Amino acid sequence: MPDLRPQLLLLTLPLLFVGIAFWAGSDFLTKQLLSLSYRSPDKLQADTLPQVLLALNFTLIDINLDQEDQVTQVKIITANSMLKKLELEIPNSSFSEVAIAQKLGLYPQIKKLEPNQQIKVKIPLKLTAIKAEIEKKQGFSLVEIITTNNALKKLNFVLPVTEVNMLEVMTAQLLNLSQEDIRKLISYQVKN
Template identity: 40%
Template sequence: MSLPRWLQALRPLWLEFWLPLPLLGIIFWLGGNVVTSQVLSRPYSTVSKLQADAQQEVQLSVTVLVIKAEIEKNKGLTSVEVKTADPELKTLEFEFPVTEVSQVEARIAQKLGLSREDTKKLVRYQLKN
């Protein structure tokens, strides 16, 4: 089967290979646009919403060395400083709106995940008026 004369002239220039490439590029470009518009126009729903105003509760597992509690009766607050053995987290600070020793110990034990007995052994109190 013989090729037309103009096609035979193009054969040494590899134009029979290069001429269909722009056509293939246009087909891929149009196909990509169709797929992109289909994907972007599809409705979606978010499962979990970001809650920036909610405070997160974090559980820490640290070795507590000493707990220093400063009870300020006139302000009705107790400032607590916890020294730990962790090199990255050396101190923790809490402030509780209670001044009774038993309530302070209960709050510290709850925050640190300690027993009440362990908290009583580690805590040192300072009263301020």
């Protein structure tokens, strides 16, 4: 029977050299890659929410209060403007109307909100999303603006357009934003 040890040695010796070369080469390559400096930005760059100062002029029709555990849900129904409804959340208190006037920036000029009262207010908003429901048959669009403000959560507008590009233009004018900012935030639902 022939001796297979020399043939086995000839087979394993090249594999051993390839393994040692691979180990040494990968170690060298790893040290080279880790020693390189990578350019990174100095500051964290995150998408920021658009901020607007919204001037509203409306007539108050009704206030609905829904008291929950720690907050009061407030829905303010309006007239005489494109704004139809505001939704607020305020902490529970015995003087909820004063708290509403404070959150809207009306206090101390207006201490109590009453029906048929004309209100002019400038509200700073941080926008989260805009939902547009286009009613083709009725010829208008319902636009809901969702905010991250402490108290003011939603604003509902009715705009007299049904075309997407015109809706973007009118919403941009209403919020004093660019159409590009509006396109980033808006989502559509079309009803025929």
